[in-house]
Amino acid sequence: MALQSKMTVYLAIVGVFALMGGIVYYASLDNDELDQVEIKLTNVKLLDVNTVDNQAKFQVTFLIKNPSDKTLSVSVIDFELYGDGKLLGSGLYSTADITLPGRALFYPGAEIPLKNIFVLNKSEVNSEIYEDAINEKITSFSAEGKMTSQTSWSEVDKEFKISYN
Numbered sequence: 001m002a003l004q005s006k007m008t009v010y011l012a013i014v015g016v017f018a019l020m021g022g023i024v025y026y027a028s029l030d031n032d033e034l035d036q037v038e039i040k041l042t043n044v045k046l047l048d049v050n051t052v053d054n055q056a057k058f059q060v061t062f063l064i065k066n067p068s069d070k071t072l073s074v075s076v077i078d079f080e081l082y083g084d085g086k087l088l089g090s091g092l093y094s095t096a097d098i099t100l101p102g103r104a105l106f107y108p109g110a111e112i113p114l115k116n117i118f119v120l121n122k123s124e125v126n127s128e129i130y131e132d133a134i135n136e137k138i139t140s141f142s143a144e145g146k147m148t149s150q151t152s153w154s155e156v157d158k159e160f161k162i163s164y165n
Contacts, residue, residue: 033151037064037066037067037072039065041162044138044164060091062114072151077148081142084138
């Protein structure tokens with residue numbers, strides 16, 4: 001009887017490992033789908049200039065397209081924003097603190113704009129580029145960074161370098 005009990009425990013352990021292997025395999029199938037997600041920089045708009053704090057607020061809009069067959073969400077867009085080729089600073093769009101069901105869902109074929117507030121501090125950039133930015137004289141913007149997209153089983157980080165004129 002003891003041998004049969006040990007065999008049952010052994011089979012249960014093997015079954016659990018097989019189940020875990022199946023979950024990992026199923027989750028890895030999503031990675032190719034998540035890697036298809038596209039990101040574009042569609043707009044950079046001056047919202048406000050605070051002359052007391054020497055800051056300017058911009059609305060940065062990314063258009064995210066899901067050409068895959070999976071429903072997904074975008075939890076993080078970590079980026080550096082450039083104006084006329086000069087670094088303006090770093091920005092972060094994040095819904096990482098929001099549970100997956102509360103985020104914008106990108107159904108297959110969906111295109112959704114994600115907007116983010118970018119704060120430009122005069123003390124962190126050349127005063128000439130700051131003046132160009134607040135006087136809306138910058139003719140082209142670009143961004144580079146990393147976007148994290150997720151399904152309920154997988155997560156993929158995708159690096160990007162995009163422009164907006």
